[in-house]
Amino acid sequence: PKAPNAPASPRLIIPTAKGSYLARDTRAEIPEEQRAYSKSKVGTIQLFNRKALQEANKPVFIVEGELDALSIIEVGGEAVALGSTTKAKALVELLKAQKPSQPLIIALDNDTAGQKASEELIEGLKGLNIPYYRLNPCGEYKDANEALQKNREALSQAVADAEHIQEEAEQAQREAYLKNSTANYLQSFIDGIADSVDTPFIPTGFKKLDSVLDGGLYEGLYIVGAISSLGKTTIITQITDQIAQSGTDVLIFSLEMARSELIAKSISRHTLQSVLATGGDTRNAKTTRGITTGKRYINYNQTERDLINSSILAYSKYAQNIYISEGIGDIGAEQIRQTVKQHILYTGKTPVVVIDYLQILAPYSERATDKQNTDKAVMELKRISRDYKTPVIGISSFNRANYREAVTMEAFKESGAIEYSSDVLIGLQLKGAGKKDFDANEAKKKTPREIELVILKNRNGSTGDRVEFKYYSLFNFFDEV
Numbered sequence: 001p002k003a004p005n006a007p008a009s010p011r012l013i014i015p016t017a018k019g020s021y022l023a024r025d026t027r028a029e030i031p032e033e034q035r036a037y038s039k040s041k042v043g044t045i046q047l048f049n050r051k052a053l054q055e056a057n058k059p060v061f062i063v064e065g066e067l068d069a070l071s072i073i074e075v076g077g078e079a080v081a082l083g084s085t086t087k088a089k090a091l092v093e094l095l096k097a098q099k100p101s102q103p104l105i106i107a108l109d110n111d112t113a114g115q116k117a118s119e120e121l122i123e124g125l126k127g128l129n130i131p132y133y134r135l136n137p138c139g140e141y142k143d144a145n146e147a148l149q150k151n152r153e154a155l156s157q158a159v160a161d162a163e164h165i166q167e168e169a170e171q172a173q174r175e176a177y178l179k180n181s182t183a184n185y186l187q188s189f190i191d192g193i194a195d196s197v198d199t200p201f202i203p204t205g206f207k208k209l210d211s212v213l214d215g216g217l218y219e220g221l222y223i224v225g226a227i228s229s230l231g232k233t234t235i236i237t238q239i240t241d242q243i244a245q246s247g248t249d250v251l252i253f254s255l256e257m258a259r260s261e262l263i264a265k266s267i268s269r270h271t272l273q274s275v276l277a278t279g280g281d282t283r284n285a286k287t288t289r290g291i292t293t294g295k296r297y298i299n300y301n302q303t304e305r306d307l308i309n310s311s312i313l314a315y316s317k318y319a320q321n322i323y324i325s326e327g328i329g330d331i332g333a334e335q336i337r338q339t340v341k342q343h344i345l346y347t348g349k350t351p352v353v354v355i356d357y358l359q360i361l362a363p364y365s366e367r368a369t370d371k372q373n374t375d376k377a378v379m380e381l382k383r384i385s386r387d388y389k390t391p392v393i394g395i396s397s398f399n400r401a402n403y404r405e406a407v408t409m410e411a412f413k414e415s416g417a418i419e420y421s422s423d424v425l426i427g428l429q430l431k432g433a434g435k436k437d438f439d440a441n442e443a444k445k446k447t448p449r450e451i452e453l454v455i456l457k458n459r460n461g462s463t464g465d466r467v468e469f470k471y472y473s474l475f476n477f478f479d480e481v
Contacts, residue, residue: 006037014066016083017046022066041083047091048081049073053100058163059133061105061144062091062121064114068144072137075152077159078102079144085109085117092124103131103166109143110136133165174346182263183320189263190312193294202352202391205242208480212455212465213424217243217352217391220423220459221382225396225411227403229444230428230451232395233257233356234265234476235469239393240354241266244321249351251343253336255327255360262324263315264288265476270311272475280307287474323351332362333380340388350390355381357395358418375417382421394422403444406434409456425457431468448472448479 009030014022020043030038048066061072061079072079082091085108106121108114118134125132137158138147147155178184203216210216226232240250254262265288272285284304290296291308300308325331325339336353343351355361364376378394385392396418398411407427412418419425430443431450443450448470455465468481 006040007034009034009037011040014048014070016048016066017043019043020046022083024067045083045087047087047094048083050080050094052078052080053095054098056100056102059103059105059165060100061107061135061137061159061162063107063144064109064117065143065145068109071144071148071155072107072159074148075156075159077162082108082117085113088117088121089124091121092128095125095128095130099128099130103133105162105165106132106134107137107144110138111142131166133162133169135162135165137162173342177342177346180323180325181320182259182322182324183316185259186263186312186316186319189260192260193292193297202243202248203246204239205245206239206467206478206480208467209453212462212467213458214461217393218423218460219385219389220391221378221385221421222391222393222424222426223358223378223396223412223418223422224393224426224428225398226407226428227398229473230430231449231471231473231478232428234471234473235428235453235478236354236356236393236395237262237265237476238269238478240322240352241269241315241318243352244318247321249321249323249343249347249349250354251339251351252322252324252354252356253327253331253339254324254356255331256356259324259326260292261288263319264291266315267291267308267311269476270314271307272472272477274307274311274314285475286311288476327360330362332364333377333384335362337380337384337387340384340390344388350388352390353381353384353392355392355394357397359397378417378421382423385423394418403430403440404433404438407454407456412456419457422457423459424455424461427454427456428452429454447474450481451478 010026012024012026014024016022023040023042025038048069052060056078058078061077063069063072063079063081064085066081066083069079069081082088104125106118108118122132122134137155138144139151139154141147141150144155201215201218203210224232224236240252244250252262268286268288268291272282275282275285284307286308297305323343336355340351340353358374358377361377363373365373381392381394396412407429409419409425411427412425429452430440431452432438432443451469451471453467453469455463457463470479470481
């Protein structure tokens with residue numbers, strides 16, 4: 001004993017291991033001069049009831065004292081006691097060797113030492129990727145034993161409720177995730193206009209492009225690159241809309257454009273498509289700003305308003321298949337993987353994945369170079385396409401190119417992984433680029449612009465094929481020639 005000369009008293013002995021135990025004075029009234037000896041620990045402090053970590057069939061409370069653990073067990077729960085706030089690291093070390101069979105519920109004492117130990121424990125569990133929850137089943141009381149003595153019913157209910165904590169958390173996560181469908185944002189998007197001032201393969205919806213891709217998109221990593229203003233985001237947005245229209249889900253990680261901007265681009269495209277299909281006046285079609293700038297609506301005639309409304313309706317019919325995650329500098333390849341996993345879990349559907357764009361994914365390491373981070377991200381995206389057997393489309397920017405040059409694989413050289421890890425490399429260029437008499441300025445002035453999509457690499461198909469498009473840049477629309 002740490003206090004061998006303590007006066008004799010009636011004690012509750014709680015074994016914690018073969019060579020250690022807790023001796024607790026059981027008297028209701030302890031003389032003041034003996035209170036320092038009310039709790040005595042003999043031997044090295046050990047985790048109490050550690051077997052529950054592997055044998056429990058319900059979530060396990062992690063508490064501070066042995067009596068707290070017994071109090072939780074008394075009302076029907078499972079609990080492990082640290083024995084001391086200094087033993088948080090010891091629990092983490094134990095869990096490194098063998099993860100628990102059930103989620104853990106952190107419920108240390110409601111005091112400063114308990115809160116500090118909780119933070120230390122949580123940090124360790126996060127590092128081990130072990131599911132945990134933080135819960136206070138004791139209410140206003142310091143610990144579980146005090147709660148048992150003063151409000152047994154409340155403690156019992158809190159412990160019983162905790163049995164479903166994992167299911168409830170997963171349900172809440174599922175509901176929050178499903179709200180990311182753009183169908184749930186469409187009404188707020190429409191409201192924002194009024195308030196605004198400023199299978200084996202998946203067809204892309206472009207017949208000629210599908211032909212050169214042997215039917216469409218397959219499992220694998222597709223990289224689409226182009227210099228600025230050639231419409232790389234626009235064409236991929238149109239392709240994802242066309243995929244969604246067929247009933248396939250699409251996950252878009254938009255690291256630059258806002259969700260509202262992507263929705264507006266789609267609705268703008270629908271206005272032009274509608275006019276072209278009906279032989280209407282193309283002057284009624286609307287640009288992205290023509291859609292989002294609320295003050296312009298005052299000057300629109302009824303035909304223009306009807307066109308916008310019908311275009312919103314057209315988009316709404318497949319919006320539930322499009323999920324957009326806006327980038328705020330913290331979306332990296334690992335988060336993309338977790339989101340794909342969640343999507344499949346919550347919807348039962350494997351989505352096509354789009355990243356716009358690769359160079360602004362959150363870095364794998366702050367110490368690595370941009371090239372190293374891009375290489376790492378590309379290789380991880382390739383693994384995601386393989387693990388979930390789905391197309392992953394990454395949009396890439398070119399820094400060392402100009403409009404006069406024909407697009408080549410050399411433009412992707414900044415990242416060796418893009419060249420070697422991708423299954424299909426696609427480049428966009430102005431029609432005629434690379435020829436001696438090509439005038440880039442004249443080509444850019446054309447309405448619509450003439451764009452060529454070039455298959456630079458196709459691991460499982462032909463290379464060098466070209467597909468010509470008319471690009472109506474004002475209305476975010478690509479039309480195959």
